Amino acid sequence: APSYPEYTREEVGRHRSPEERVWVTHGTDVFDVTDFVELHPGGPDKILLAAGGALEPFWALYAVHGEPHVLELLQQYKVGELSPDEAPAAPDAQDPFAGDPPRHPGLRVNSQKPFNAEPPAELLAERFLTPNELFFTRNHLPVPAVEPSSYRLRVDGPGGGTLSLSLAELRSRFPKHEVTATLQSAGNRRSEMSRVRPVKGLPWDIGAISTARWGGARLRDVLLHAGFPEELQGEWHVCFEGLDADPGGAPYGASIPYGRALSPAADVLLAYEMNGTELPRDHGFPVRVVVPGVVGARSVKWLRRVAVSPDESPSHWQQNDYKGFSPCVDWDTVDYRTAPAIQELPVQSAVTQPRPGAAVPPGELTVKGYAWSGGGREVVRVDVSLDGGRTWKVARLMGDKAPPGRAWAWALWELTVPVEAGTELEIVCKAVDSSYNVQPDSVAPIWNLRGVLSTAWHRVRVSVQD
Numbered sequence: 001a002p003s004y005p006e007y008t009r010e011e012v013g014r015h016r017s018p019e020e021r022v023w024v025t026h027g028t029d030v031f032d033v034t035d036f037v038e039l040h041p042g043g044p045d046k047i048l049l050a051a052g053g054a055l056e057p058f059w060a061l062y063a064v065h066g067e068p069h070v071l072e073l074l075q076q077y078k079v080g081e082l083s084p085d086e087a088p089a090a091p092d093a094q095d096p097f098a099g100d101p102p103r104h105p106g107l108r109v110n111s112q113k114p115f116n117a118e119p120p121a122e123l124l125a126e127r128f129l130t131p132n133e134l135f136f137t138r139n140h141l142p143v144p145a146v147e148p149s150s151y152r153l154r155v156d157g158p159g160g161g162t163l164s165l166s167l168a169e170l171r172s173r174f175p176k177h178e179v180t181a182t183l184q185s186a187g188n189r190r191s192e193m194s195r196v197r198p199v200k201g202l203p204w205d206i207g208a209i210s211t212a213r214w215g216g217a218r219l220r221d222v223l224l225h226a227g228f229p230e231e232l233q234g235e236w237h238v239c240f241e242g243l244d245a246d247p248g249g250a251p252y253g254a255s256i257p258y259g260r261a262l263s264p265a266a267d268v269l270l271a272y273e274m275n276g277t278e279l280p281r282d283h284g285f286p287v288r289v290v291v292p293g294v295v296g297a298r299s300v301k302w303l304r305r306v307a308v309s310p311d312e313s314p315s316h317w318q319q320n321d322y323k324g325f326s327p328c329v330d331w332d333t334v335d336y337r338t339a340p341a342i343q344e345l346p347v348q349s350a351v352t353q354p355r356p357g358a359a360v361p362p363g364e365l366t367v368k369g370y371a372w373s374g375g376g377r378e379v380v381r382v383d384v385s386l387d388g389g390r391t392w393k394v395a396r397l398m399g400d401k402a403p404p405g406r407a408w409a410w411a412l413w414e415l416t417v418p419v420e421a422g423t424e425l426e427i428v429c430k431a432v433d434s435s436y437n438v439q440p441d442s443v444a445p446i447w448n449l450r451g452v453l454s455t456a457w458h459r460v461r462v463s464v465q466d
C-alpha cells in the first residue's frame with residue numbers, strides 16, 4: 001500500500017479554493033478534489049461548502065453519497081492522511097441530524113437523514129384524524145431546534161417595515177381559527193410510478209398523506225395587520241421561509257398566490273396546534289403554514305419569515321422541483337422554467353385494506369381506503385372494482401359534510417362484498433370529485449421524471465383462501 005504524507009486538520013483547512021487547491025477529509029483520509037469541483041453532479045458551489053473540512057456532515061444531507069461508487073471515485077483523489085494525533089471530530093458535530101427528535105418506531109421509514117416516513121397503510125384509514133405520532137413526515141433537512149420564548153416570526157410589511165411576532169403575540173393578537181385539512185406530498189404513490197421507469201425521489205407508498213385538525217392564526221389576518229390590502233392588482237405571491245437551511249444557508253422556502261393567502265374562504269393558517277396539542281417538532285414547531293387543498297410542499301414548517309413579492313419564492317423547491325412534466329421529458333431535456341409550480345392537487349384515492357398480496361378469508365370482505373382532491377373539491381363518489389375494473393360498485397363515504405368548495409379533508413370509504421374461496425381479486429378504486437374530475441386508469445401515461453402526481457387507479461391483488 002502506498003504511504004501517504006500526514007496533515008493536521010488546520011493544514012487541510014487552508015485548502016479552500018481552486019487557487020489554493022480544494023482539500024477535504026473523509027474519515028482519516030485527505031483528498032485533493034480540485035479537479036473534481038467542476039465535475040460535481042450537485043454543482044461546484046455545493047462541494048466548495050465542504051472545502052477544507054470533513055465531508056461527513058454534508059454527505060449526511062444528501063443520501064446518494066453513501067453509495068460505494070462515490071467512495072471509489074473519491075479514492076483517486078487521495079493525497080494524504082490526517083496525523084494520528086488529530087482527534088476525530090465529535091460524532092455529534094459531524095451529524096447535522098443528531099438533534100432530530102425521537103420518532104415512533106411504527107412508521108415506515110423512507111429515509112432516516114433527512115427523516116421521511118409514512119404511517120403503515122393498514123392504519124392510515126382507521127382514523128379520520130391521523131395521530132400526530134403517525135402523521136407522515138417529509139423533511140428535506142435537519143429539524144431546527146427552536147426555543148419558543150425567543151422565537152420570532154418576521155413579516156415584511158408593504159412599506160419596507162417589518163413586523164416581528166412572538167409566539168405569545170401570534171396566539172393572543174389574532175383569533176384562533178381551526179381547520180381540518182389533509183396534507184399530501186406531491187410524491188405520494190411514487191413507488192408505483194417508478195415501477196414503470198425509474199424516477200428520482202423517495203419511494204413513497206400510499207401513505208404520504210395524513211389528516212389533522214390544525215389551529216392557528218389566519219395568514220390573512222396577519223397580512224392585513226401588517227398593512228397589506230385585501231387585493232393587489234397584477235401577479236403577487238406570498239413567500240415563506242423555514243428555519244431549516246441547507247449547508248449553504250439557503251432556507252427551505254415556498255410560495256402561494258396572494259389571492260389564496262388573503263381569501264377568507266381558503267382558510268390558510270399559520271398553525272401552532274395540531275390535533276389539539278402544540279405542533280410536534282417534526283411537523284414545524286412552533287409555527288407552520290397550512291395551505292389546505294394545496295400540495296404539502298407549500299405548507300412551510302418552522303416558519304421564520306413571510307414576504308410578499310411579484311415573483312414566486314426563489315427557493316429551489318418552488319423553482320426547480322415540485323413541477324409536472326410529460327413522459328417524454330428526461331433529465332437531459334427538462335427545463336423547469338417551462339412548467340408551473342404544483343399548487344392544487346388532482347383527485348386521488350387508494351385502497352388501504354387489504355394490502356397487496358394478502359390472503360383474505362372467504363365470506364365478507366371489507367375494502368377500505370381514502371379519497372381526497374385538491375382545491376377544496378369534495379369527493380363525491382368512490383368506485384370500487386374487484387375484477388380489475390370490468391365491473392364496479394359504489395363505496396360508502398364517511399366524513400363530515402364540508403361547506404361548498406372547502407372540502408379540505410379526505411373522505412374515508414369502505415365497501416363490504418361477498419368473496420368466494422379459491423378466487424383471485426384485483427381490487428381497484430377510483431374517486432370522483434365535485435368538478436367530476438377522475439383519476440387516470442393507468443400510471444404509464446402520467447409518468448414523469450420526478451415521480452410526482454401519481455394518481456392512477458389504485459390496484460391491489462389479493463387471493464381468497466380458506
Ligand SMILES: Nc1nc2c(c(=O)[nH]1)N[C@H]1C(S)=C(S)[C@@H](COP(=O)(O)O)O[C@H]1N2
Nearest residue numbers: 136137138140185242252296297299300301
Ligand atoms: N421548512 C420546511 N417546510 C416543509 C418541508 C421542509 O422540508 N422544510 N417539507 C415540505 C413538504 S415537501 C411537505 S409534503 C410537507 C410535509 O409536512 P409534514 O412533514 O408535517 O407531513 O411539509 C412541507 N414543509
Ligand SMILES: [Mo]
Nearest residue numbers: 185186296297
Ligand atoms: Mo412533499
